Amino acid sequence: MRKLALFAIFVLIFGTMSPSLVNHAYGQNDPSILLRIAIQADKQIVNQLNKNYENEIPNNINNLYEKGHTAVKSLEQSLSDNDVEKAKQDFLLAMNSFMQISRIISQSTEKVVVIMSEKSNRNMSNELDRLEKYVKTLESISKKHNEIEQSKDEFTKSYSLIKEIRKQITASENTSKNITELKSLVNSIKSELRNSIAEKQSNAIKDFFEKFLVQIDQKLLEAKDLGRDEIEINKANELILEIRELLSKNQINSAKTVYSELKIVLKNIGISVKIT
């Protein structure tokens, strides 16, 4: 028994320590990467300076470059001395100096900051790549639940639309109509998928709701005893009845919608919605 206990303790201690050991190993993974990034950045900055200023580099930029370049040299030395901590400091110093230079250059050449969230600034080809990825994600969810037969035509249509839009992009034609059609098709796939999967998960959701509603019933009684807002308590009870009725009719999505309303009412009463 004692041997077993010692073995168990050893395993537990090792088990607790091993994740931190692995993280540590991961964190120390190849510090020479820092040098490669810094050298690459140094070269890019030299290119940018040559392009923008040729031989008339302003003093402030020149000083920053010297600072960054010296830090790169120091980084190289720190790595050959196996001084990882110093290497990290050198890396951050170099990258910070280069960052300042690149920002000064871009501010002086073009003052306009492009807002990437504006649709006009997005690349249509990238937009299509993202939509294709989205369709593939939905398709994989659909496959997992064997719903693929139901939406097979829609997926096929989506892929053919994607193909067509790609051709339009190559030919520099207007893609907006097809993109709108594709987006609406994908939304309809998602909505169908949501409904069909909701039916499949109905038992799990029903079980969860049942436990949840029993506890809420109890908490509402307690709230009533505490003299909380009676109108809100009655409203909550009505919503609970409605959820139970919808669940009995297997209308899971509608039950979820009513639950959202119930949650707000419960919050007003001061009841938390965590089941135990």
Next chain:
Amino acid sequence: MISLIEPTQLKNSLGDDGILFVRNDCIFDTMVKTPLLVASMIIVAALLPIQSSFSSPRDLDLIIYSDGTTHVSTEIDIDPFLTDYELNLFGSSIDNLVVVGDNGFLLDADVVDNTALIQTFGSSVITIEYDIHDLVSKQGRLWTFSLDSVSDFTLLLPKNSAIVGMTNLPINMELINEQNQLTLSSGSTEIDYFFSTNTIVNPIENTKNEKDYSLYVIISGIIIVILASIIIIIRNKQKNVKVINEVVTIQKNDVLDLETIFKLKPDLREDDKELVKFIFNNNGEALESELRKKFLQPRTTMWRAVKRLEREGVIEIEKKDLQNLVKLCKTMEENN
């Protein structure tokens, strides 16, 4: 006068110097009941990770497209006793949001500003994917990625991008399809980059000689000991238990053909079969990163799929240049 009542320890263990020696053989059992101690430690060890893991991302992978839009995929452990979970989305301009719960169920999510209220209904792990337009800004030719992350994350930069400044130390860097993928630690990160030609920084080659291998050696040693123990246990079991499964070995180009694999493993999931097909067509082996790229899956999802196939005995995993090389097994056992 001699005392008639004398402590028992005094009788046996009082040394010449008058020092009291007490046998401590049973002190452990006497002071603390061993099973109780072990049980407590098991409970503490089991609860510690649960306590710290709820609501923290297990995995966060970001892909920056060349127009600055970023694809985010993350997996989060959540409290299964909650009906919903509020997720910070890193920004408010969100597209193509998909939230999947346990068993691959699609979950409902309402996005308000930069948060998504997800109806989890008992899910303990949720996978979230979306595109966000707020993480990258551009001034002139300079692109700036900014993120304040609560966990470590991977960042796949666009093709032909060259980093010219960063405020965070990279943990790792890999080259995936001519794109640099950085692994960064939690906290605030800003990365400036330009688009340029000849910008690939080869992160793997030429760096091996400078590595500190000591930790790898320790970890490898531990793994070898564990593997050796497992092999010994399995061998001992095999001596006593009759072999039920028929071992099929067909030597044809060193790997089994697809039809045979699927016949031997009829219960493979459809998506796993696709993986097997790809590996088969790739001369029976592929890097895990290639699989991720091909099937557009987050790191953990692919890792789980690969592990599943390894458990099924369909593939074996080898390390190659710090990456996982996935190989089809040459022999397979038939599933009953």
